[in-house]
Amino acid sequence: MDRLAGYEAGAPLAIVDPRGTSSECPQCDSKMAESGYRRLRCPSCGFEADRDVIGKLNIRKRALKILGIKPSSGGVLAPLTAPQMTDVSPNRWGEHVNRR
Template identity: 55%
Template sequence: MIESLRKLPREHKVSLLILSYGKISEWIDWQCEKHGAPVVVVEPKGTSTRCPRCSSKMMENRYRVFKCPRCGFEADRDTVAVLNIEKRALTQMGGSLTTPTALQMTDVNPNRCGEPVNPLKGTLAL
């Protein structure tokens, strides 16, 4: 199967990759709706290179570690990105994280993995 995927044209490979991201996005939206959590879409551009404290451009200090020349904040680029995405999301939501007001879905009985449970047997529904 892997060999047959390698033989596909580049455009088809890209389409398959985008399809998998779409499925993850649908699952996240479903989980947020089910649990009453808001979904906030944030533009990720520049999130790993801007300082989450003072918003200045960070410089690479070591491999994957950035340091702010202005305030001295230092962290892994993934951590910097998460802090900046959180900051942007909170700004879009009005500045503070409040209790979600969305209605929760009651037609599903989620287990710890978030999958529907078969009420008759207590097992995962197929």
């Protein structure tokens, strides 16, 4: 509903197909490889993040391309300012899921 309100107010709208967004590197477009629970790493440039973060970055990158908007300085992967979260709750066997 917020997207519709934004669109009606004149905000640009891009429809992005989410398929494959978490399997390609948002930095160099190479194929990502698994590096742990929910984490992927690019064998070409070394970029590593949670698969949902990678998908979000690629959806943003595709939307900007569709809209013809150049990314702000720093590109799609401008430094993150928010603290990164990790999963610290134990799984059903009592082991912590985060295995970095």
